[in-house]
Amino acid sequence: MRIGWLAPLLWIGVVPGATAAEPDLALAEQTYQQHCQQCHGVNRIGAAGPALLPQSLSRIKPDEIRQVIENGRPASQMAAFGAVLEPAQIDGLTHYLQRPPAVEPTWSEDDTRRSHHLLADVATLPDKPQHHADPLNLFVVVEAGDHHVNIVDGDRFEVLARFASHFAVHGGPKFSPDGRFVYFASRDGWISLYDLHNLKLIAEVRAGLNTRNLAVSKDGRWVLVGNTLPGNLVVLDARDLSPVKTLATVGLDGQASRVSAVYTAPPRNSFIVALKDVKEVWELSTGPNPDFVPRRIEAEDYLDDFSFSPDYRQLLATSRKAQGGQVIDLDTGRVVTDIALPGMPHLGSGTYWKRDGHWVFATPNISKGLISVIDFDTWKVIKQIPTLGPGFFLRSHANSRYAWTDVFFGPDNDAIHLIDKQTLEIAHTLRPVPGKTAAHVEFTRDGRYLLVSIWDTDGALIVYDSNTLKEIKRLPMNKPSGKYNVGNKIEFAEGTSH
Template sequence: MKRFAFGLLAALLATTAQAEPMATGDLGLVIERARGSVLLVDQSDRAALARIEGLGDLSHASLVYSPDERFAYVFGRDGGLTKVDIVTRQVVNRVVQAGNAIGGAISDDGKLVAVSNYEPGGVRVFDADTLEMVADIPTGGKTIGLVDAPGRRFVFTGWDNGETWIADFSGPEMELTKIKDMGENPYDALITANGRTYITGLFGEDGLTALDLWDETPEPIRVLPGYGRGQQEMPVYKMPHLEGWAHTGEEFVLPAVGHHEVLWVDAATLTETGRTKTYGQPVFAMARPDGRHVWVNFAHPLNDTIQVIDTVSKQVIHEFKPGPAVLHMEFTPRGHEIWISVRDADKVMVYDTHTFEKLREIDAESPSGIFFTARAHRTGL
């Protein structure tokens, strides 16, 4: 009997020794919006590893990662919250928590996942392990700009009422703080990497509004009020995304609504420092991790083009056309490459960020968002 037991143990140890360990730091997920799937990709090999299906409507989807980078929480347009294991490459849990969702966030300790909803509105918060709901926060309308903040907090804003709410889960009971008069129709928001400054863009008026979250009683701070005054506003074909904001160290670079330009704002004083004319209406303005260049893509019908802006001169230094419907960009963590989803070409394209050379094309079905696991360690992503 002992001989059999030792033989079984030896066989198990041999199997374990032969198993290839899987590290997650080099991986990422690409949203395939048309088929309700995500594509698992490897940065170093510039290759797709697997397709994970059954995630519902991903026509406007985003995701966040657990602190250990193993699990992705995917927020679908249909209100679905799906937990994906990128090691086993499968869906491990899924709940449809609302009728129409618009993104989410994970708490700094990785224990809570929050989802921002259009229908029925408000924010719902879930246990990251079980996906059981732990809080339902109705806001009376569409909720946008949901981000995580240090101290087990979530910050979000109402489109209809122009209020920003802070939900604090650091104690035994959730505490809510409401800040009024943020502006007309806030459409998206961002938070700085240190968790101090929350900025929401306004669709109903020219300008943005900031909050200093280090202040015990944060008050709205108007940023670039009336920045389009005197200019003819153009039709807005796609709302800009502030989550793809650029922070170059000393300045924010923000897409203007209804104008062909990006706006430069001093990060300390929140005053304008410049403007750069662009090819079209910017959607994402994203800084390379070292802050030297900002990459910008554009709304339909000019969404086949990318421009690269030098942050010293504030001038466009490179322009190219990856293909039809460039939707999203993601830098590798140190910024030596950028991955670009080109939806209507069914491709993800990889470029060298210094030479602008195309390095690889990866087949993907209607790709949109690209999310590398390094996001697990950054506030607000």
Template sequence: MLKSAKKMLVLAFTSAILLGGCSQNAAPPKDKTQVPPAPMEETAISTTASTFAIEKLYVDSCGGCHGQTRLGALGPNLLPDRLFTSMSEEEIFDIIKNGRAGTPMPPFDTVSKDNSEDETIKQLIEYLKTPVALEAQTWSLEDAKATLEVVNDESTLPDTPTAWDPGKIEIGDLMVAMERETRKYAVLDGKNHELLGHIDGSYRTHTIQFGPSDTPEGRFMYGIGRDGWLFKVDMYSFKTVRKVRVGLDSRGVAVTRDGEYIAVTNYLPGTVVIVNKNLEPLKVIPTYAVDPDGQMVGIDGSQSRAAAILDTVIDGKDMFVVALKEAGHVWVIDTSKEGAEKGFPIIHDVGGVGRILHDAFFDDSGRYFFIAAQGDNTKPSLLDPSKLDDGLMAVVDVKEGKLVSQMPGGVKPHPGPGAVVHTEKHGVLYATPAIGTNLVSFYKQKGKTFELYKQVPLGKPGENGGSLFIRAYNGIEGLGEASKYVWVDIAFEPNWHKMFIINKETLEIYKEIDTAKDAGLDPKTARSVHPEFTKDGKFVYVALWEGNCVLVYTPDGNLVKKIEGTVTPTGIFSYGLRDHEPGI
């Protein structure tokens, strides 16, 4: 028998690495995809249940969170292009049947003792394979405008900080950790290592940016959830000022250096959306492009998902730089005063960069855009056609608008925020780890091109899983001296509780850290990710994803403190540090 608890039946489905539920207490978004679910009925579904009965099961039990047409609402979208490319049917079946600890999604057998439950789950999975009408997968400029909401008028905000003591810390000391499963951001004091409070976000809080500190927007944070909701938050009071939904499945956010414009990249629909500092939507740019194999790409055959987006300044003009995921293009969008007057034109469109573009970072000047191409192993490599494509690191010269380098980066490189590494012995290096290989690749500039300089193994081949994030600290004048060390995580099993510290002068492993031991946790619940230096470079913050805490270390790897009170923290963002790095 179906019971009301089944309303969370498929809550945890998503295309992310791990699955997680959404809050039952959060208010539903005000958009056209959210339709109140039909009243729950006690319905028996036999092994010969009709398609109609299975569709009714979805609408009654799942539509309230995931949208009646599976486009997402409080929970993620459940489109087959997302769901079945990220996991196997066996994994999906297991999640429905057994639920997921730490989320509201219950095990199926706790809400139904029907002997046909396995068959019902199988039929539900088959239903989730069916396509959703393309016209329902759109989100227009008018759709976005209709969702704009003023939550707290700026005129009501305090003139000085009230959420933290300005006598003890500055805004640059704030560290923000995304709480992946709670729809919140945890704000930490990067000087005294304390939890200051929480800020509401939306589904799978994903990426944040801060307003430029030398503008009135410097007190604000901009956060995007994977459900497309963009928030403007006052970091003096931790109050949300405004919010707007700019897509159905979003990933990246960037802010111009003058604080005037914010842009978001969307997976669904494939678009780049530009809003002003009041979150008023100004332009939606569809991501039509031709991939390196000459095919028009995207989930609907014409649009590519939009992935990394960073801001930079070229010849005094603000620019957004965008990676088109399947298309393998990099766009440079003019967001200067003149560019805004012309409707934010794409001034450079660089193709053939790689297959499946993902994360990116800039060099110190903001001219060279390092972008990870994670590859398509059903096709020949762009580096060596005799091999299958397992990915590469590419570099685009944003000023001249051309591809200057494609280099090995391990299997599925993933720089996260990336690492620009200033050394005495080697000059300036650029580094990325990889998801599929436990190593770090270092690159060096040679004229207007770049080349692989050295690869540093993170343990023996196959001994550890791959990585997601790498960070370095090159010093900030008046704030802190450069660190000798580069930090990189191990984000996948085996041994996802390890962190590695690399000596930047020797380019050898300096120390291996066991975060499970330091946190007093079982290694199975101590996945440690996203090391982030504080603004003065004196400490490194590390998120323990399933461990529900943040660890604080000295740059050479000595534990300083375990900060409790965060739930499923992942990405950590240092306000003061990122204000001095191009693009992030």
């Protein structure tokens, strides 16, 4: 799924136009060196504070950058500079931070190696759960407001553990095949390994300066990290995150590319990699003794995002530049067909289910208020379901009658639609907390309950009964974003994200 979670697409490419009062960037650089560098790092690559590069800042609006510098961020080391700096200096910094640094920041294999550290020795830890919850019905919940992760018991709906994450975890944590270990990527390239049996962090490494997401191989031996800065792939040993190999993502034509997304394809025993600036899809085999040499598949367009068919034979891919989607057969390496899809479908966060004996795939759309439903046999769009606004996530479960989708963008962002999987009509619209954004649903392993996020500083995780639609419990949280059920994830269950 495209987890940049908070609508990063909307701000990508927003570089403030040169106006008459173009701020003095050299002066801004001096201000940065004097007041900011000690926390945000030489060349803005981050230190105690997050990286301040255009790639990292694309997740927030330009106005918010200015606002943070002026007023700081509560309960963090980021102080308010409104009283220290002149408004013109703050404008200058806001402008400067959205420009690439004069010297392109680098991050080498040696930098990765040096950043690696172990926090606990797995060999000395018990290999049975040291808590009383069902290890396959735990939820990992990312609390984006203050950069924490919660481990939630999926039967009692109680928080078992809560710990600080690196800045801006995103891309969806991934699990080892037995569900014991979970892997996180932060936007700044930090990868963390956490033991869910012992509720302990095991290891960390910084694999890049700006990371898109990570994937774990079917056998649980390898972690693949996809980076946008520098544009490359980093293979880590899943046992302790020690670096194994770095592959520059360069197309056959020599063009360097950022990575759009990496996912694991379990039946193929491989990683699939989508590239943003080169029209290629890469497959890296993860069988015995893998060499991590990519098999290149030529695509018709750049891939921003993709989803798999239920048998993992085909990719359903989109691009912002394309007027729709392309279907790529992974065995033949050929583009099978194009699919006309309006707006900006968010394929990575779509989901599929069976309807009248056919697999159908439904995708939200981040620029139009509609859900497109596609028949997997004919690749035809069979229904466009109008919603109250563009949505970000769509989730279901084999035991649920409904697919749940948010209306993330626009005035109705407090609404959640429940789409009947057979009639393809909206059966219910809930407003969990009127006036506050509701987003991202994940079911318990058995599909009886589901969790919805109220995306607000003063937000919550709300538990619903998936049949009666009654609220069961509410856990207060600070901007809870993604949540991931261990069992659903390791079984690659129908209805959840990859």
